[in-house]
Amino acid sequence: MSKNLLEQFENYLLENLPQSKSFHPIFEKALQEMLSAGGKRFRPMLLLSIVNAEQSLLLKNAMPVALGLELLHTYSLIHDDLPAMDDADLRRGYPTLHKTYDEVTAILVGDALNTHSFNLIANAPLSAESRIELVKILSSDEIGQMSILINNNIDQVKENIKVDNELIKNKKPFLGVCLGMQLISKKSYENGETTGLGWVDAEVVKFDFVNTDKKLKIPHVGWNNVSFQKNNILFSDIEDNSDFYFVHSYHFTSNEDVINSTTDYGIDFISSVNKDNIFAFQFHPEKSQEVGLKILKNFVDLEYKC
Amino acid sequence: MLKHRVIPCVLLKDWQLVKSIGFESFRNIGHPTSTARIYNARNVDELIVLDIDASLHDEEINTEIITDIADECFMPLTIGGGINTIDDIYKVLNAGADKIAINSKALNNFEFIKQSSSIFGSQCIVCSIDVKNIDGKYKVYNKKYGLQEISPLELALKYQEYGAGEILLTSIDKEGSRNGYDIELIKIFKDKLEIPIILNGGMGKPEDAVAAIQNGADAIAAAYIFHFSQYTPNDIKDICLNNDILVRTI
Numbered sequence: 001m002s003k004n005l006l007e008q009f010e011n012y013l014l015e016n017l018p019q020s021k022s023f024h025p026i027f028e029k030a031l032q033e034m035l036s037a038g039g040k041r042f043r044p045m046l047l048l049s050i051v052n053a054e055q056s057l058l059l060k061n062a063m064p065v066a067l068g069l070e071l072l073h074t075y076s077l078i079h080d081d082l083p084a085m086d087d088a089d090l091r092r093g094y095p096t097l098h099k100t101y102d103e104v105t106a107i108l109v110g111d112a113l114n115t116h117s118f119n120l121i122a123n124a125p126l127s128a129e130s131r132i133e134l135v136k137i138l139s140s141d142e143i144g145q146m147s148i149l150i151n152n153n154i155d156q157v158k159e160n161i162k163v164d165n166e167l168i169k170n171k172k173p174f175l176g177v178c179l180g181m182q183l184i185s186k187k188s189y190e191n192g193e194t195t196g197l198g199w200v201d202a203e204v205v206k207f208d209f210v211n212t213d214k215k216l217k218i219p220h221v222g223w224n225n226v227s228f229q230k231n232n233i234l235f236s237d238i239e240d241n242s243d244f245y246f247v248h249s250y251h252f253t254s255n256e257d258v259i260n261s262t263t264d265y266g267i268d269f270i271s272s273v274n275k276d277n278i279f280a281f282q283f284h285p286e287k288s289q290e291v292g293l294k295i296l297k298n299f300v301d302l303e304y305k306c
Numbered sequence: 307m308l309k310h311r312v313i314p315c316v317l318l319k320d321w322q323l324v325k326s327i328g329f330e331s332f333r334n335i336g337h338p339t340s341t342a343r344i345y346n347a348r349n350v351d352e353l354i355v356l357d358i359d360a361s362l363h364d365e366e367i368n369t370e371i372i373t374d375i376a377d378e379c380f381m382p383l384t385i386g387g388g389i390n391t392i393d394d395i396y397k398v399l400n401a402g403a404d405k406i407a408i409n410s411k412a413l414n415n416f417e418f419i420k421q422s423s424s425i426f427g428s429q430c431i432v433c434s435i436d437v438k439n440i441d442g443k444y445k446v447y448n449k450k451y452g453l454q455e456i457s458p459l460e461l462a463l464k465y466q467e468y469g470a471g472e473i474l475l476t477s478i479d480k481e482g483s484r485n486g487y488d489i490e491l492i493k494i495f496k497d498k499l500e501i502p503i504i505l506n507g508g509m510g511k512p513e514d515a516v517a518a519i520q521n522g523a524d525a526i527a528a529a530y531i532f533h534f535s536q537y538t539p540n541d542i543k544d545i546c547l548n549n550d551i552l553v554r555t556i
Contacts, residue, residue: 217524219471221471222524224307225307246308247382247471249429264307
C-alpha cells in the first residue's frame with residue numbers, strides 16, 4: 001500500500017513540478033532540479049498515510065498539501081546548503097544548487113519553493129477552513145518555521161562549540177568591541193530577545209530614561225569618561241577617567257565579578273569587562289585615538305599565560 | 307559625563323576635499339588623506355565627509371577614497387552622499403565608515419530609514435536636513451527635490467520615529483558665511499528630540515560654538531574655521547570650557 005502511495009506521490013510531483021515561464025535560461029530547470037532529485041519523501045508520506053488511514057477518499061485532495069510540504073522541506077535544504085550556512089557541495093548525491101548554478105539562483109529557488117508551497121495549499125481542493133488551518137499550522141512558530149530554525153540553529157550551536165573550545169579550553173585571547181562585547185552576554189533585548197554566546201553572565205538592555213528626570217539622548221554618542229574599577233592589564237599606561245568614543249543604544253548589565261570599568265550616562269553602566277582571556281569594551285578603542293590605540297597595543301603585547 | 311563634540315564637516319568633490327559657501331562656490335582644502343591625517347593628529351572628535359559628486363550627479367560612491375580616508379582615521383568617520391540602497395550602506399561601512407549620513411533618499415522614503423536602522427542599528431544612521439530661511443520661515447531644502455512642505459522639526463521627528471540615530475542640521479544661509487550658527491533655528495529644536503543633533507554651518511569664531519551648544523546643539527560641525535582662520539579645534543574647546551561646556555581635551 002505504502003509503495004503504491006509513494007508511487008502516486010512521485011507521479012503527482014512530476015506532473016506538478018513548479019513552473020516559471022520567463023525568458024530566464026536556467027531558472028525553471030534549477031527550480032525543478034532538487035525536487036525531482038528524489039529523497040525519502042518522509043513528510044508527504046507521513047501526511048498521506050494518515051489521510052489514507054482516516055479519510056481515504058480525501059487522498060487525492062491531499063496531494064497538493066503533500067507536495068507543498070515537500071516543497072517547503074526542499075527549500076529549507078537548499079538554503080541550508082548555502083555557503084553562508086553549511087556550505088555543502090552535495091545533496092542527495094547530486095551537486096547542490098549553488099554549485100551547479102550560483103548562489104543567487106539557489107537563494108531564489110529556495111524563496112520560490114517556500115512561497116509556492118503555500119500557494120499549493122491555498123489552492124487545494126479542500127474546505128476554506130481546512131486550507132486556512134493548514135497554512136496556519138505550517139507557518140506557525142511551533143511547527144513550520146520553528147523546525148526550520150531549530151535545524152539551522154543546531155548547526156550554529158556546533159559552530160559555537162568550536163569557538164568555545166578555542167576560548168575557554170585553549171584560552172586564546174579575545175577582544176570584543178561594542179556589539180562584540182554585547183555578543184558575549186547570555187541574552188540581548190535588542191529588537192526582541194536574542195541568545196548570546198553566554199561567556200559572561202550578563203544581559204544587554206536599552207538605555208531607559210523614561211522614568212527619570214534626566215533627558216538624556218539615545219543613542220549615547222560621543223566621548224565619555226571610562227572609570228576603572230579594577231586593574232586591567234589592557235588599561236596599563238592609560239590614565240583613569242580618560243575619554244573614549246561610544247556609539248550605542250544598548251548596554252551591558254551583569255552581577256558577575258567581571259566589571260572592569262563603568263561610565264556615567266544617566267546611570268553608571270558597565271563600559272568594559274574582563275574574564276580570564278576574554279576582554280570586551282562597549283567603547284571603540286580603534287576610534288579613540290591615542291588612548292584607544294594604547295589598549296589595542298596592550299592587547300597585541302599580551303603574552304597570555306594560562 | 308558625555309562631552310559635546312566639535313566635528314569638521316567637509317565635502318568630497320573630484321577626489322579633493324572642498325568647502326562650500328551656501329552650497330555653491332567651492333574652495334579646495336586639500337587632499338583627502340593628508341587632511342584626514344591632520345585632523346587625526348589634532349585629535350578632532352569625529353569627521354564627517356559628504357560626497358557631493360555621488361549625491362548630485364548620481365555617481366557611484368567613491369569607496370576607494372573612503373577607504374583611504376578611513377585608513378587615516380582613528381576617530382569616528384561619518385560618510386554621506388549618494389546613499390540610495392542598503393547595499394550602498396554595506397559598501398560604505400565595509401570601506402571603513404562608522405556612520406552613514408542620508409539626505410535625499412530619506413526625504414521620500416521613511417521606510418528606508420526604518421530598514422537601514424534595523425539592519426545596521428540606529429547608532430549608525432545619521433539623517434541630514436538642510437534648511438533655508440525663506441521670508442523668515444525655515445524650510446527644508448533639498449538639492450534634488452527643492453523646497454519641501456514639511457517643516458524642519460517635523461521632518462526630524464519623523465526621522466527619529468523611523469529609527470535615525472542622529473540629525474545633522476545644516477543652515478544653508480549660514481553655511482560658509484562665517485557669521486555664526488543659526489541660533490534661531492537650533493532654538494526650535496531644543497529639547498524636542500530624543501536623539502542627538504549636530505548643528506552645521508556658520509562658525510567663524512570659537513564663541514559661535516558656545517552659543518550653538520547653549521541653545522540646544524549636542525554637537526557642532528564646521529569647516530571654514532579649521533582651514534581658513536587662525537583657530538584650531540582646541541581653541542574652540544578652550545572657549546567652551548571657559549563657558550562651562552563639557553568638551554574633550556587632550
